[in-house]
Amino acid sequence: MKITKICCIGAGYVGGPTMSVIASQCPEIQVTVVDLSKERIDLWNHSDLDKLPVYEPGLKELVEKTRGKNLFFSTEIDKAIDEAEMIFISVNTPTKTYGKGKGQAADLKNIELCARNIAKVAKTNKIVVEKSTLPVRTASAIKSILDNTGNGVDFEILSNPEFLAEGTAIDDLLNADRVLIGGAETEKGQTAKDALAGIYQHWLPKDRILQTNVWSSELSKLVANAFLAQRVSSINSISALCEKTDANVAEVSRAIGYDSRIGAKFLNSSVGFGGSCFQKDILNLVYIAQSYGLQEVADYWEQVIIMNDYQKRRFAENIVTTLYNTVSGKKIVFYGWAFKKDTNDTRESAAIYVADALLDEKAEIVIYDPKVPESQVYEDLDYLGTRSPEENRRLLKVVNDPLKASEEAHAIAILTEWDEFKNYDWKIIYDKMLKPAFVFDGRRLLEKDTMQEIGFEYYKIGQS
Ligand SMILES: NC(=O)C1=CN([C@@H]2O[C@H](COP(=O)(O)OP(=O)(O)OC[C@H]3O[C@@H](n4cnc5c(N)ncnc54)[C@H](O)[C@@H]3O)[C@@H](O)[C@H]2O)C=CC1
Numbered sequence: 154m155k156i157t158k159i160c161c162i163g164a165g166y167v168g169g170p171t172m173s174v175i176a177s178q179c180p181e182i183q184v185t186v187v188d189l190s191k192e193r194i195d196l197w198n199h200s201d202l203d204k205l206p207v208y209e210p211g212l213k214e215l216v217e218k219t220r221g222k223n224l225f226f227s228t229e230i231d232k233a234i235d236e237a238e239m240i241f242i243s244v245n246t247p248t249k250t251y252g253k254g255k256g257q258a259a260d261l262k263n264i265e266l267c268a269r270n271i272a273k274v275a276k277t278n279k280i281v282v283e284k285s286t287l288p289v290r291t292a293s294a295i296k297s298i299l300d301n302t303g304n305g306v307d308f309e310i311l312s313n314p315e316f317l318a319e320g321t322a323i324d325d326l327l328n329a330d331r332v333l334i335g336g337a338e339t340e341k342g343q344t345a346k347d348a349l350a351g352i353y354q355h356w357l358p359k360d361r362i363l364q365t366n367v368w369s370s371e372l373s374k375l376v377a378n379a380f381l382a383q384r385v386s387s388i389n390s391i392s393a394l395c396e397k398t399d400a401n402v403a404e405v406s407r408a409i410g411y412d413s414r415i416g417a418k419f420l421n422s423s424v425g426f427g428g429s430c431f432q433k434d435i436l437n438l439v440y441i442a443q444s445y446g447l448q449e450v451a452d453y454w455e456q457v458i459i460m461n462d463y464q465k466r467r468f469a470e471n472i473v474t475t476l477y478n479t480v481s482g483k484k485i486v487f488y489g490w491a492f493k494k495d496t497n498d499t500r501e502s503a504a505i506y507v508a509d510a511l512l513d514e515k516a517e518i519v520i521y522d523p524k525v526p527e528s529q530v531y532e533d534l535d536y537l538g539t540r541s542p543e544e545n546r547r548l549l550k551v552v553n554d555p556l557k558a559s560e561e562a563h564a565i566a567i568l569t570e571w572d573e574f575k576n577y578d579w580k581i582i583y584d585k586m587l588k589p590a591f592v593f594d595g596r597r598l599l600e601k602d603t604m605q606e607i608g609f610e611y612y613k614i615g616q617s
């Protein structure tokens with residue numbers, strides 16, 4: 154079965170980059186990405202490619218190459234569904250903020266809306282692909298909605314979770330370690346799985362395309378994120394011990410990572426993991442385990458989150474303690490607000506929580522991030538609801554000049570590992586700051602000896 158028209162519902166951090174790659178690798182397939190948000194679609198269609206709603210290295214070049222040829226962004230959702238043979242659902246599935254499972258379960262209301270919309274519109278057979286990260290067994294709910302409210306057409310549901318990481322999305326998509334396709338173990342299910350595999354085979358070797366049953370695929374996505382986050386929490390727990398014992402967490406990471414059974418990746422100690430998925434997906438895993446009565450399993454994975462919260466809190470508390478137990482009225486500059494480098498995404502960024510803790514102590518915070526606009530910083534803080542929006546704007550400012558920000562600052566905290574921070578002339582920054590001049594490096598970005606030679610009081614996470 155050859156696919157000629159694809160629709161993707163959800164033009165976000167996954168839908169946009171994923172579909173740009175498919176469009177560029179499969180020129181014979183017409184790809185339409187749709188979204189409820191007109192604002193987002195307008196930005197995807199903006200003539201200035203620097204205005205795309207998602208910042209990812211290499212993305213704007215792909216959009217430039219394919220947009221208007223075989224890649225389209227639109228708010229005409231029904232039309233795109235009607236025309237497509239294959240529909241990817243790539244909408245957000247955040248943690249529930251209300252009702253049963255509040256604070257843990259994934260909110261599936263966007264998924265259900267998509268399923269109902271597809272059922273309403275579809276007049277021909279469709280393959281529906283779960284691209285969003287979903288709790289195990291969601292496919293059966295989607296199937297039930299489609300079969301019971303549809304127009305009698307045939308729907309085949311596939312699970313095809315996405316493993317890209319933000320900041321490296323295009324490279325991750327083009328050189329994926331693996332693509333996972335789960336589907337029904339029936340003849341029709343196999344045809345659908347092969348049709349989707351056929352798309353990825355345009356650029357990936359066959360042996361990297363794994364086929365499983367639909368439940369293994371759904372569950373594997375949550376488990377992959379849980380294992381990755383667990384590594385970060387594991388090394389962060391050791392960073393606290395390193396600071397007490399004169400061990401150096403980078404040396405420990407290197408020493409253990411050389412063991413091929415452990416492996417070297419994802420062992421960078423930091424101020425804590427952020428991003429829209431690790432916390433959400435682990436909380437979801439915890440909820441699922443609990444709902445099957447597996448309390449020990451739930452407790453085991455919840456510890457990954459507890460350790461991450463501890464790491465963010467520990468970083469903020471260390472700033473207060475080091476600055477003579479008070480930061481009230483002191484100017485603290487944050488370099489970085491995004492949850493990692495090379496993205497404009499700030500969801501669950503450690504910076505938000507560190508700022509919130511320091512604002513509680515009445516610090517005056519100044520933020521500089523190369524890709525995050527002022528409006529986003531305030532939105533993130535206001536969302537916490539800790540203090541009034543007016544108070545947030547009074548105590549915290551956002552600037553676009555990192556050097557100017559350092560004037561008369563008591564301390565600088567590095568919250569994101571943007572490359573440009575490494576290239577600053579830190580001597581100039583030192584001269585502008587109040588003395589003693591403190592730097593709290595939450596990303597282990599700078600060299601301790603160099604910083605101390607300049608004169609800084611330099612604290613690096615995971616090193617005494
Ligand atoms: N951000 C990431 O790095 C990754 C995310 N994922 C998963 O992919 C899914 C999407 O994540 P993101 O792209 O980050 O979310 P996002 O929030 O950036 O984008 C989702 C988009 O879906 C749209 N939407 C929501 N309901 C809709 C509906 N009923 N009809 C049309 N459009 C609708 C929203 O307006 C939004 O633009 C989530 O389940 C997430 O867990 C998976 C791998 C990586």
Ligand SMILES: O=C(O)[C@H]1O[C@H](OP(=O)(O)OP(=O)(O)OC[C@H]2O[C@@H](n3ccc(=O)[nH]c3=O)[C@H](O)[C@@H]2O)[C@H](O)[C@@H](O)[C@@H]1O
Pocket residue numbers: 286315316317318319320378381385418419420421422423424425426427428429430431492493
């Ligand atoms: O499901 C998802 O959304 C995605 O979640 C993560 O990707 P992402 O959150 O975009 O970025 P990561 O590179 O995993 O970083 C997550 C957080 O962990 C932190 N981190 C990562 C690695 C490390 O060694 N140390 C560390 O502190 C990062 O700074 C960041 O705050 C996974 O890596 C992707 O495979 C997955 O598809």
